[in-house]
Amino acid sequence: MLVELMRAQSRAQQVNEQLATLRKRDLIAYTACGAKRRAIYMQLRDMADAETRLISSLSTKLRLVDQSNVRKALATAEREKMATGPRPWDFDAERPKN
Numbered sequence: 595m596l597v598e599l600m601r602a603q604s605r606a607q608q609v610n611e612q613l614a615t616l617r618k619r620d621l622i623a624y625t626a627c628g629a630k631r632r633a634i635y636m637q638l639r640d641m642a643d644a645e646t647r648l649i650s651s652l653s654t655k656l657r658l659v660d661q662s663n664v665r666k667a668l669a670t671a672e673r674e675k676m677a678t679g680p681r682p683w684d685f686d687a688e689r690p691k692n
Contacts, residue, residue: 599652606645613638 616635620628653659 595652595656599649599656599658602645602648602652606642606649609638609642609645613642 613635616631616638619631621632621635622628623631650659
């Protein structure tokens, strides 16, 4: 999974470099060449978005982001809020059977 994360980061960097190159050119020209550049730009933008989502997902799965720690802290806080003492299903075991 770590290898896939590194590959995704490399692809994202390449796509972002190509996007930066295209941003320097005229994308609003109403010519065939301008339309082609816009189409390429939109495809690259979609690819960059997909790579970003993949990197985020893999980072979370590998526990490289704080999201996993935050979830753990929230679960601990919820456990501490829970009432202590006997649980409703424990009363049946304590009740004498006739």
